[in-house]
Amino acid sequence: MQAQEATAKVEEWLRTGSSADLTSGEYAVRVDLANVLRVPEGWFVPYDTVRALDGDRLASLVPKPALIVREDGELRRPDTGRDGTGPSSPVPVAGEDDWREILEPEFRRSGVAYLGVASSAVMAWHKYAPDGSATGEIRVNPDYRPGPERLGYSPMETATDRLLGLLAADRYDRPRYLAGLLSSEVLLPLDFRTETPLPGFRQERPNALRVFGSRRRLPPGTEKWLRTDVLSFVREFPGAGLSINPGSFPSDTVGAAELADTVARWPELLPRTREVEVSPEYSESVLVAAERIRAESGAAEPAAGLAEAAAKARSAGYELSARECERFVLGRAWEQRNGVSPSGVGSPLDDLTGQHWPDDLHANGLAAGYDAAGRIRPHVATGGKFFRQEAADGESAWHRVAGAFAGFALGESLGSAVETGELGIGPLTRRLLFCTEGLLRALPGPYRGAVPSGLMTVGVRARRRLEDARDGSWLGRVRELRTIPPELPGRADDAGFLVPGIVAALCGSTAPRVARLLVSGDGADEVTAEAAAAMATLFAGLFRPEPAPPHVLARRLIDSGATAGSVAEALSIALRARDDVRADQHEPFAGVSAVDALGGSMTAAFRRFFDPQWTIMAAVDRSGGSAITAAIAGAVAGSRAGIPGLPEKWLDRLAARDLVETVAGDAFWHFSAQPPSADERYAAEWAMRYPREL
Incomplete structure (x- = not known):
């Protein structure tokens, strides 16, 4: 299409496209021929009042209206926002129904939609009445295809x-x-x-x-x-x-x-x-802050290890901000003043009487770690962006395991929290932590061998440690966990049996077998054990350094025949809901069984796993406040985003964030290619922290 053709299209619309001829009368308009411009979507054709175009600037329309004429002749209005990077919209035609596009939200706010709206980005059309009100009638676009976020591509910020x-x-x-x-x-x-x-x-x-x-x-x-x-x-x-x-x-x-x-x-x-x-760690502001902290604290080298921490963060796809670098230096200064090693395992035999720490750990660049006696052992905060120990990713990546644990805790707590109150640790998260401790006691790391049948006793042992702090459990001595009322034994199809499935995922290819043993020994029926095994398989995939998106993992699981019956049907329903643009109000899982919780959580997670806030809140709303559904959805979203990708407004309110991150780090390290149990520097302390039971 040439400029003249595009201009003619707009002139025709000005005459006949609305209820009145806009080219005649006192306020007549015409095309601004001098400013017709070729743009990626077609031709940009502005128009203004005849008086303005003839020289009367005061008569100009503000902002100056324009239409875009596509190659196929379709007329659209360009984005009228300040930066003009939003999508164009169809121009309604007089005498025809007004169907407005429902665009994929991620595409609409991408900042590059001004290049053109492809048919594949239109999810559906919503019909509007002549008075401009929505009728509620929606027509689905059969040509819609998921965009890059929904396909599971890496986060896109630019x-x-x-x-x-x-x-x-x-x-x-x-x-x-x-x-x-x-x-x-x-x-x-x-x-x-x-x-x-x-x-x-x-x-x-x-x-x-x-x-x-x-x-x-x-x-x-x-x-x-x-x-x-x-x-x-x-x-x-x-x-x-x-x-x-x-x-x-x-x-x-x-x-x-x-x-x-x-x-x-x-x-x-x-x-x-x-x-x-x-890069922030080399910036002048951080260097000046490091020198000031060194002078004020008397620490020898408070910036020691900063470059290595920043490199670890980049390896995981994150960047330490200048503020985080300054907090690292401040936290390292506190470590050096108290003679604390930047890595390793704190011993329960350490004499802590000479140590002095600030009341507000987080404000001073510190996080709460724990030793085998359950005592708080402060260390430099990582912000969830790097693992402070020397460990390489194996079958699992640290930031994905930590993100899943933190997302689980957030999901559980949000359903019962007041709008602005503290997000406390709940019984499901406590179960996650104690089950993790039990698995670390039961299996050596890295674990590649046959699955011992003794795993069936892990659940019983974990409950015993929970009830008796003298049973050698460091978790049992942590105050935040001791204040939670004990759980009553659940039914054989209890949704809580899905929790060990997440823990079992740390065992890689043996995860489904491990999950079955963990829950069967604790009283789960066969269908529930199948659901826990499916959960383990899904999270084993999500924990990988470069994971496939959750809906792809679920499809592979079904197609492989590794799961069947009601569990496979629940996952299939969740997959179908993912592709239904009207599925936000769809609720196929109204029960309280493990299969219902699996299906409900995956229905939320499959739709927008790349958006943790939406995913968790959708699970909370969809399940009517079911903590397990929101917790699992949060774990899926957290495994994709990592701790830094979870909503900061929630993380700041999560009371047990440091405890959850500590246990997640222990689990990752234990099953990594460089476990502490195989390192002579840490083996003795690790054995006290997680004594072998099998």
Whole structure:
């Protein structure tokens, strides 16, 4: 379509598209021919009053209205927001029904929807009456396809990462993706001293520089980088292409010729961004704060280990902010003043009489750890972004295990909490912690052998330790856990039997067998044991360093035949609800059994597992306050987002956050490729903390 055709389309609409001819009368309007512009979605055709276009500025419409004319002739209104990055919307036609698009929420707020609304982004249409009120009638779009977030792609926080996701999900074709890429920003790692591109980030065939779409994707150890929009990049590095997010998914390589062609296609775009940035741990503000803390505290090297902690965080997909770096230094100063090692296992035999700690641990960069006597042993807070011990990811990743445990605790507590009150630890979370302790006592780490039948006694032993603090359990001595009323034995189909399934997931490929033994020995019936085994299989997948999304794991579980009957049917119903745009009010799981809780929690989790707040609240609302349903949904969302991705407003109210993170860390470390039980530095203390029972 040419500009003249687009202009004619808008002129026709101005005459006949509404109940009155807008091109005649005292306030007549006409197309502003001087400002018709080609945009990625089609032609941008503005119009204004005839008087304004003839020179009377005071008669101009504010903001100046415009229409977009697509290649197929469809008329749409561009986003009228301040930044104009939202999606366009269809222009209603006089005499026809007014069906308005219901867009995928993630796409609507992506910041790149201005490039065009593909049919696959429209979930449904909502009919509106002539007076502008919604009728409630909804028509589902059969062409809708899930976007990158719902497909389980890694978190996307920038326009560049979102464009890559939309390209990989076939939401945008390559020309439209490239049009958006020109104005998007990329990060190019630089030599700290010379501020030139590092040699390792140049590649040949094609000639390109390796760049990254967001700070969370920068490689561990990155100290300094250039933040630039792609247009500025083309000018500064002529003849070079872009290799964006190499080694991860989604990624892309744009050759120099393709870049040049795209720049020529959109001559109106102007370069605007070029800024050299320093990773927070190397920033001047953090260095100044570290020197001040050193002088005030008398600590020798309060910044020791900061660079390593920041590198660990980047490996997990997080960045330590400048504030978190300063809190790390402050916490490390407290550790050094009290002679505390930055890693390792606190001994119950340690004499703590000479130690002095601040009343507010969190405000001083500290978190509460615990030794084998149940005593609080403060250490540097991690914010859930790195594991303080020396351990490499194996079948599980620390941030996913910790996120699942924290999400579980949040989900359980939110159902019973007042709007602004403290989120206390509940009986289900206590069960999660004691069951974890029981498994660590029962199995060696890393665990790769046959599953011992003695696991059937773990539940009974855990309950005994819960009831008797003298039974050698460090958890049994923790005050927060002792104040919770004891649980009564549940029914054979009790939903609480799903909790050991999450714990069993730490055992990798043997997880379903471990889960069956854990719950069967505690009184679960066969169907409930099947549900716990399915839970273990799902979370074993979610704990992996690069997990598939939960609905994909569930589909694989069903297709493999590893689960069947009512458990498979519950998962199938949850999968079908995921694809139903009207399923928010759908409630197929009204019972209280383990199978009902599994189906209800997965119905919430499958729909928006990438949005922890939505997932947990949907589970709370859907289940009518069922704690186990919300807890499991929270664990799914937490495993994907990690602790840093959970809503901060809730984490700040979670009373037992440090305790939950401590147990999750112990569980990950115990079953990691570098367990403390195999390290002569920690083996003796670990044996006191988790004495073997099988």
